[in-house]
Amino acid sequence: xxxxxxxxxxxxxxxxxxxxxxxxxxxxxxxxxxxxxxxxxxxxxxxxxxxxxxxxxxxxxxxxxxxxxxxxxxxxxxxxxxxxxxxxxxxxxxxxxxxxxxxxxxxxxxxxxxxxxxxxxxxxxxxxxxxxxxxxxxxxxxxxxxxxxxxxxxxxxxxxxxxxxxxxxxxxxxxxxxxxxxxxxxxxxxxxxxxxxxxxxxxxxxxxxxxxxxxxxxxxxxxxxxxxxxxxxxxxxxxxxxxxxxxxxxxxxxxxxxxxxxxxxxxxxxxxxxxxxxxxxxxxxxxxxxxxxxxxxxxxxxxxxxxxxx
Amino acid sequence: xxxxxxxxxxxxxxxxxxxxxxxxxxxxxxxxxxxxxxxxxxxxxxxxxxxxxxxxxxxxxxxxxxxxxxxxxxxxxxxxxxxxxxxxxxxxxxxxxxxxxxxxxxxxxxxxxxxxxxxxxxxxxxxxxxxxxxxxxxxxxxxxxxxxxxxxxxxxxxxxxxxxxxxxxxxxxxxxxxxxxxxxxxxxxxxxxxxxxxxxxxxxxxxxxxxxxxxxxxxxxxxxxxxxxxxxxxxxxxxxxxxxxxxxxxxxxxxxxxxxxxxxxxxxxxxxxxxxxxxxxxxxxxxxxxxxxxxxxxxxxxxxxxxxxxxxxxxxxxxxxxxxxxxxxxxxxxxxxxxxxxxxxxxxxxxxxxxxxxxxxxxxxxxxxxxxxxxxxxxxxxxxxxxxxxxxxxxxxxxxxxxx
Numbered sequence: 194x195x196x197x198x199x200x201x202x203x204x205x206x207x208x209x210x211x212x213x214x215x216x217x218x219x220x221x222x223x224x225x226x227x228x229x230x231x232x233x234x235x236x237x238x239x240x241x242x243x244x245x246x247x248x249x250x251x252x253x254x255x256x257x258x259x260x261x262x263x264x265x266x267x268x269x270x271x272x273x274x275x276x277x278x279x280x281x282x283x284x285x286x287x288x289x290x291x292x293x294x295x296x297x298x299x300x301x302x303x304x305x306x307x308x309x310x311x312x313x314x315x316x317x318x319x320x321x322x323x324x325x326x327x328x329x330x331x332x333x334x335x336x337x338x339x340x341x342x343x344x345x346x347x348x349x350x351x352x353x354x355x356x357x358x359x360x361x362x363x364x365x366x367x368x369x370x371x372x373x374x375x376x377x378x379x380x381x382x383x384x385x386x387x388x389x390x391x392x393x394x395x396x397x398x399x400x401x402x403x404x405x406x407x408x409x410x411x412x413x414x415x416x417x418x419x420x421x422x423x424x425x426x427x428x429x430x431x432x433x434x435x436x437x438x439x440x441x442x443x444x445x446x447x448x449x450x451x452x453x454x455x456x457x458x459x460x461x462x463x464x465x466x467x468x469x470x471x472x473x474x475x476x477x478x479x480x481x482x483x484x485x486x487x488x489x490x491x492x493x494x495x496x497x498x499x500x501x502x503x
Numbered sequence: 504x505x506x507x508x509x510x511x512x513x514x515x516x517x518x519x520x521x522x523x524x525x526x527x528x529x530x531x532x533x534x535x536x537x538x539x540x541x542x543x544x545x546x547x548x549x550x551x552x553x554x555x556x557x558x559x560x561x562x563x564x565x566x567x568x569x570x571x572x573x574x575x576x577x578x579x580x581x582x583x584x585x586x587x588x589x590x591x592x593x594x595x596x597x598x599x600x601x602x603x604x605x606x607x608x609x610x611x612x613x614x615x616x617x618x619x620x621x622x623x624x625x626x627x628x629x630x631x632x633x634x635x636x637x638x639x640x641x642x643x644x645x646x647x648x649x650x651x652x653x654x655x656x657x658x659x660x661x662x663x664x665x666x667x668x669x670x671x672x673x674x675x676x677x678x679x680x681x682x683x684x685x686x687x688x689x690x691x692x693x694x695x696x697x698x699x700x701x702x703x704x705x706x707x708x709x710x711x712x713x714x715x716x717x718x719x720x721x722x723x724x725x726x727x728x729x730x731x732x733x734x735x736x737x738x739x740x741x742x743x744x745x746x747x748x749x750x751x752x753x754x755x756x757x758x759x760x761x762x763x764x765x766x767x768x769x770x771x772x773x774x775x776x777x778x779x780x781x782x783x784x785x786x787x788x789x790x791x792x793x794x795x796x797x798x799x800x801x802x803x804x805x806x807x808x809x810x811x812x813x814x815x816x817x818x819x820x821x822x823x824x825x826x827x828x829x830x831x832x833x834x835x836x837x838x839x840x841x842x843x844x845x846x847x848x849x850x851x852x853x854x855x856x857x858x859x860x861x862x863x864x865x866x867x868x869x870x871x872x873x874x875x876x877x878x879x880x881x882x883x884x885x886x887x888x889x890x891x892x893x894x895x896x897x898x899x900x901x902x903x904x905x906x907x
Contacts, residue, residue, distance in 0.1 A: 242748045264750045272748040276741040280512070282519040294508040295749040339745070 195220040195378050196347065201250035203236050210236040212402035218380060223373050225393030226382040227489060232399040234382040235275060238351050242272045271340030275352040277332045281325035285316060285335050288324060289342060296343035310338045313368065330361025337365065348372065349380045354388060366391060386489045398493055405496050414487045417495045420445055421461025422485040423468060425454045428478040437471050446498050457494050505751060506759035513730045513763030527726045527771050531718040532778060535711065543710035545842065555636040558589035558597055558606035565614020571647050598630050605629040605640040620655045712870055713842055715779040719772055720862035721839035723802055724830045726771040727809035730764035734813050735822050757897045761810050768802035788869035797869060800882040801862035804889035808858060810896035833857040861885045
């Protein structure tokens with residue numbers, strides 16, 4: 194295994210942020226950590242990147258413990274933080290130059306790599322503009338570029354697409370796939386289920402500091418069988434109706450979010466008429482109904498009864 | 504090398520920040536102007552007078568008249584005044600139009616009458632609005648005339664006493680020439696002593712000079728803080744976490760931040776010193792190297808203090824509050840706002856615990872012409888304060904880091 198996380202724990206005062214998790218990454222794969230905000234993904238990543246000390250457990254990279262050889266292991270890694278960790282008054286080139294220096298690169302190699310990274314990011318022409326003049330998507334790209342300069346073996350990406358437009362997101366996701374094709378191992382965290390599904394070979398789903406499921410996308414989807422996600426948008430929905438829906442045949446979970454009711458149900462198409470009847474009988478006005486194939490969102494709902502994005 | 508790149512980055516970031524530049528450079532320059540002008544009267548008890556012109560008319564060709572003219576035109580007084588020969592009928596007009604601030608008229612037979620002990624007086628005319636420069640001329644002439652009178656009276660008494668002891672008139676008469684020569688020599692000596700004492704009088708500080716020094720001492724503290732406080736901003740913006748992820752340790756971080764702050768501080772002080780010298784005409788003393796050494800020590804103390812304040816602040820808000828409280832407190836007590844010498848004794852004692860106090864005292868000492876060795880104790884104290892804050896700040900940062 195390229196990276197092994199063993200019984201990793203982090204306790205802040207009385208709060209268990211990470212509660213004894215185990216997972217491993219093979220060399221050359223994209224591994225996704227999926228979970229809602231507060232699940233413990235960023236704390237896990239901070240421990241892997243050597244930013245905070247675990248309360249217990251260990252992280253082994255290529256056979257070496259990060260607790261024992263932090264400097265050597267940090268050199269093999271590139272960290273893309275969730276925040277735009279750049280200096281806004283410096284240009285993109287100045288930022289990249291600085292981060293390259295921090296990774297100990299010499300000036301000749303650094304110059305070549307800066308040009309190469311700017312080309313990969315599609316920002317060569319804006320390289321000498323200050324970061325604070327960039328759009329959100331462009332800042333995100335430079336944020337990633339700063340971690341690529343020293344060609345790390347392991348790239349750790351913590352929610353790298355938060356708050357950007359769909360076009361920039363697509364660019365970033367394609368870039369991640371390209372990097373992986375070139376042999377880079379990637380640990381990717383997100384609470385965007387679609388991104389993890391699109392990118393990752395294997396996924397671990399985290400909730401409240403624990404890993405509640407892990408495996409390939411197919412393995413995880415198999416956990417919910419042939420269940421579908423039925424989403425009903427309705428007016429005048431009343432809380433007692435949740436119990437009525439739950440006793441219907443095949444219903445696994447019901448989740449209410451404002452006027453949107455999500456029902457995880459086996460053979461969704463067959464049960465649709467029964468579901469609509471519950472709404473009609475109680476005088477609810479149904480505005481729309483959609484049936485979705487099983488996905489990781491459905492897996493999370495199946496396991497926790499909650500939505501991924503809350 | 505990483506620490507130097509970090510320092511260079513901080514220096515760049517600080518000097519690209521308009522708000523920082525406003526506080527570090529524009530504010531002190533404006534404050535020096537305002538305080539220098541408005542509080543100048545406080546410094547007038549011992550004013551340093553600008554060079555002025557004096558008119559001179561001598562109707563006597565005798566040695567004592569010529570001696571006074573030589574003194575007035577001499578090199579010792581050349582930094583204080585320029586002396587021109589004028590005509591008596593022009594005095595009123597020249598004083599009125601400001602060409603001269605005073606005129607000195609030596610009457611006919613001044614030398615002869617002075618030697619004989621007869622009544623004779625040198626007239627001094629001055630502009631009523633320029634009492635300081637007029638007073639100086641009056642003082643020089645009075646002092647000279649008094650010297651002449653004293654020596655003349657003394658020799659007269661000696662002759663009378665000798666005659667009283669029975670020395671014959673013929674013998675005494677043959678010695679009169681020698682006595683007169685000695686009188687002239689004595690008066691010349693009196694003039695030399697007078698001009699030497701003028702030259703060695705204390706070099707007084709103007710309001711502009713004081714506040715240039717005071718504002719440099721105060722605003723280098725702000726300059727130092729800008730650079731070091733980026734630790735707190737970096738913690739918030741997560742660039743600090745990114746720095747640690749590259750393998751940088753907390754000691755390297757502290758050293759890098761300190762160097763960045765120190766260089767920023769030095770450049771800021773250099774700009775302010777050069778600006779006040781060129782634009783406000785402030786003289787920072789005869790030895791530029793001494794000023795450089797004093798600046799190195801003051802900036803070391805300021806940057807170390809900034810490291811300490813940053814180490815005990817967790818958020819930008821608490822850092823700002825602590826920064827304002829400590830800098831303004833030290834500036835108030837240390838002499839950056841009100842001159843040290845007008846403070847009560849108790850405050851003077853407290854001010855010894857501030858960086859401002861020792862920086863201001865060092866610079867003022869150099870401005871008044873004292874050599875570097877005279878401020879060696881001040882510099883040692885600045886270095887000691889700096890060293891203590893640096894060690895303490897580094898220890899707090901090190902102790903607070905987690906798993907770096």
